[in-house]
Amino acid sequence: MKLRLPLILCFLCGIFMIVQFFVPPFTGVYDKLLNWVMIISIPALVIGLTSLIKLHSNRIIRKTPNMPYSTVAFVAMIVMALSGLIGGTGQGTWFEWMFKNIQVPMQATMFSLLAFYIASAAYRAFRARTLEATLMLVTAVLVMLARVPIGDFLWQHVMPDSVLQWKANLPEDVAGWILNVPSMAARRGIILGISLGAIATSIKIILGIERSYMGAGE
Amino acid sequence: MSFWEKIGSFDRRYIFALIALTVIVPLLIPIGMPITTTNEVKSVYDYIDALPPGSAILVALDYDPAALAELYPMSIAMLKHAYTKKIKVIGMTLWITGASLGDVVMREAAQGIAEQDKDYAYLGFVPSGAVAIMRMGQDISAVFNVDYSGKSISQIPVMKGIKNYKDISLVVDLAAGSTPEAWIAYAGTPHHVPIAIGVTAVSAVGYYPYLNAKQIIGLIGGMKGAAEYEKLIQARGRASVGMDSQSMTHIAIILLIIIANVSYFVIRRKNKKEIES
């Protein structure tokens, strides 16, 4: 029962959503169901945070070497949460100030480190060891040159006027062609394949064949 | 050890320094390389430009601070364009990290050209992406009964007469994740509302099939796309300023790849000869 009832519910919700797509008068139930799902999904936003909170509080309680850092994290969390809950989140609040001046710069900077790593990886790991990898690297270099101003800039400085009259922005055009024609074709293949896979997974979920998301247990 | 062998083994911090230099120097000493506009971006601009004043667009700011460098300039450029054309803008987000960011972005773009609630509204965040998009197809006010600041939506003048996608001339999704797919499948195709997207360069390549199938009217990709939009509205902003650095760093990385591969082949040939002899 602990498993069967939720599986039946999942089946009913799934079948209803499929049928509703083809039967317009079902919109009343459909609207209500969607409202419900939006509300049901609210706790999902914060449930992932609990493991982080647990991790840091454990470190503090057990006085591990990481304790000072975890304390920073914990204090920051409480200050941020309380200022938002009490003072609001709108313009001119403490919450917004901290968001703008602490959270934004740090998150943005963390990811900007990847610029350095990608350069170092380009140097140390990206090798044309097979024909496929070679083709990929050549396309990458072409796109990197042509999709930023330097491609056209160099072209227009190197080529004689007669060539420029024919094609003033050839690098950009070539990159555009790659993206719109061969690369697009491959991506379309990927989309079709992934969609069929997603449909298969959805069918398995609705029929209760795929139930790993329900977790183990009776 | 030959030159080509040595070159493969130096500290990667030299590469870090090279990248830092190629970013910083062009910012300090700009070259001002001309920016070519592509059809993908121009079609978004043209579509918004041709909308009659008073039509409404829905702008979903589905990104977080990690994508700020790419999506902030294009959001500002696109919103400014819409505001100056007297188009009503309804902002929202499907990313909880985007909730505060959206508020800031909408306000900054509006500075001096548009007024909150009169010319634009910011509705804030709603959970469960695709489900919310579907529900908005029936009734936006069922998803957002109040705006970001908690004001009842019925008291916001700009929302008057806007019930669902039928009253929206264009949905723009500025996204750092895969929300454009949800907008296409749950709003664009079934409700016949045109969709334009602005995405980070990482995911831009994957959206060309939708452009080709006319499921999206245009595609603004990364900082370069933003720079193109800035050029189209003739306002040199953050993205345009960054293009020189972008160009120089690309050249640096291309050279790194070439040097590394030459070294790889030289060493490989040498090793082969050694094995043969």
Added chain:
Amino acid sequence: MSVSRFIFIITIIFGLFWIVSYSTAQEESQEPIEPLRPASNVILTDTPNDNGKSISMRWDVSPDDDRVSQYIILRNTSPKEGFAEVGQVPTNTTKYVDEENLVKGTEYYYRIRAIDKKGEKADSEVFGPIKPVAQWFNTDYKFIAIAVIVFGGIIVYCIYSARHGREFFIRRIAGLEAVDEAIGRATEMGRPILYLTGLGGVSDISTLASLNILSRVALKTAEYDTPLLLPCNDPFVMIVNREIVKGAHIDAGKPDTYKEDNIFFVSDDQFAYVGAVNGIMLRERPAAIFYMGYYAAESLLLAETGNSVGAIQIAGTDADAQLPFFIASCDYTLIGEELYAASAYMSREPLLLGSLKGQDWSKFLLMLSIFLGVIMESFATGFGLSFLHWIAKFFTAP
């Protein structure tokens, strides 16, 4: 399945599509096209394929449209007094869909008011009555309904027949041969093997696929007595990994060589995890590294370090954005769906095999439709043979 049966089924399916699309083509051509009427002429229609709560209207703009600032839609349940505003549209608009609290089956009357910038109003005549009606099947979507049944049917059929013991053929997957080769090399060199299951949780499809491949790798390493290191970033995945490797050692008949400490939790923070794993690579210098599962930005940091220690690297991921980096820095990469196929190939689990087979059949139908469709379209436009449009028509979703 014999060739003739296969051709028979294909013919039947396409025949069905053809009949349905041909019959609708006939219907459409019989509909009369209404001539354009003079300005201010409002055409009211019940919105087709809806739930009976919507009226569509079209009109010709006022001849002074450039003076008009907006049009206001007025509605009433009688043609006389009491018209109230239900919506407004900007100038130069010629259509509107009214969904404002309409009651199914009630008669409504409409008029359209133009307002200019000075506030001057001009009302159209009253049009109507019109009744909103509901439809029980959205006929626009009939082909989508067929597709849902066909794709769904194929997939369900394949899964059930796989469950009832039917053997399905799956081709060799080139990357999997490299797996054995890499394990062999590690054994020769006497160095460990590093296996990473990615950032995904225990129920993610890519993680599950990775675990299936792990069970094969673990079996081989247990046979050859090669150490297998598994740093994890999810405690649940770690537990499952331990079960799998332990099981492999038992299957290989060497339960005593299983070392639980080789499978350990590192950190759930993305960058901390990368730092720790890179450290392991530099210290242990594994001869082979496997990256199977879901990866994000850390892919290139890991692959770079793995490359620098000279390991054979084999990757497999469905994370599109990370594939280029794996391809450029690894010796072999399983691309997207290949990862799932590899896992089905190795595990021989009926559910996975059946579903893969069902997708393959559906994919085959799509390929065939593209191939025939393109040829038929070319002939259709080239020689004006309009009856050849039916495949294209089938896929034209409104």
Added chain:
Amino acid sequence: MSEIIGIWIAAGLTLCVFSFLYKDNLFYRFAEHLYVGTSVGYTIAQAWHQTVVKLVWYPIKQEGDYTVLIPAAIGLLMFSRFVPKYRWLIRWPLAFMIGVSAGASIPRSIQSFIFKQMEATIQPLNSINVFIIVLGLLCTLIYFYFSTEHKGAVGVASKVGIFFLMVSFGAAFGYTVMARISLLIGRVYFLFHDWLHIVK
């Protein structure tokens, strides 16, 4: 004033994070944990204001609609995962969420991702580009077709398919490099423009 202090703090934290490039250090660790903490706090506060207040509290207060309490209660069952004995209750909210999204996605995926893409492909072969697109698409699909050995004509086609895939991955590679560099430019611009006012 608070604006200037804010920019100085933001700049300081930016430099703390950049210090990681030299090596892992105290400043980076501090910034990292500060970031983790604020982002958790941020999510808690926004989840309250943007979801609980909007979707549950407002309908009760303004419209007297108490039915929203039912889904709210089902949603709260999500927390049953912390109580081993009642862990199975988590299946109820999951059944709703996953059932609805799985059901909704089937016809809509077919409509937007299969039909629309097929419609755009099935065209008369009237230009070289259309031909390349059809060829590339068919060969890519053959590469991901697992029911036949890749031998003979199928082998050639799948080889062509892999070339198309590589061109696409190459383009994505170039674009990803572009994206990462842009992020760095964004931060450097912040330091030089908003903080130091060196760059206009």
